[in-house]
Amino acid sequence: MNNIERVKEQLKKHNLLERYLELPSSTATVSLAAQTIGCEEDRIAKTLSFKTKQGAVVIVASGQSRVDNKKFKDFFKEKAVFLKGDEVPELTGHPIGGVSPFGLKDGVKVYLDDSLKKYDYVYPAAGAPNNAVKLSPAELEAASGGTWTDVCKRPQA
Template sequence: MSKSTRATLALAAAKATFEVLTYDYDPDADKIGMQAAESLRVSPSIVLKTLMAEVDGKPVCVVVPSDREVSMKKLAAAFKGKSANMMKPANAEKVTGYVVGGISPFGQKKAVPTVFEAEAMAHELVYMNGGQRGLQVKLSPAEAVAVLKAISAPVVA
């Protein structure tokens, strides 16, 4: 497994302080973030999943704890939109350039507006997908938000 991905290269280019970790990816896992947390032996609340959605038909990236679900109403409100829906997996892969299970908010093919769940900001360090299945990056949520020029808002149900 390569530890050099578009995500890790983007973090390095931004001079972010991060650590790269690998885990045994289970392609049959119902919830990839939960499986990553279990494999890394950390709380699911600090393993953040990267989801792709649309607000008023425009792509957005949503980063939330792996044990939580996104509220479409709150997501739309975070981007001052009227409606939100999850992006179809094939569209998410096309927009990000990553495969499902390996979608990172960093180094996406095209930068899109990103929101971090406000609760995640309370942690000293969080784990996020590093751009391929079985690869995570560990960094401070504040640094992740800064690198992505993201917003932080309550978006979980």
């Protein structure tokens, strides 16, 4: 089973497969995804991949949020270290530009940043650089098995 099939299988288990969107152009970056989907950048739920002592973890955050190194260190008890390019598909099971909180390799933990909670729906990637899923934060939590945390800085208003 490839990574997109794993994503779809996970969504199907939560009765969310109809929310899967295959799009005509790239969603590989926050700005491209927002343009393709037709929403504001902050509604794009970007999935950031990190290497920790517990293994690979992903943090899903609103499109304009940035990881706050102090908050990350306070929560994980270690410095934030992004996965290197070649490590992303190897450790997460998804390509760069398509890392999703669904269909991850076994053992990859999902954390959802509080920056997503202000929206009625957000768009996380779904395993490829041209797809997404439209979900409420509660649906994202249930389908991903993610744990809520606060490790990001918010953009200045």
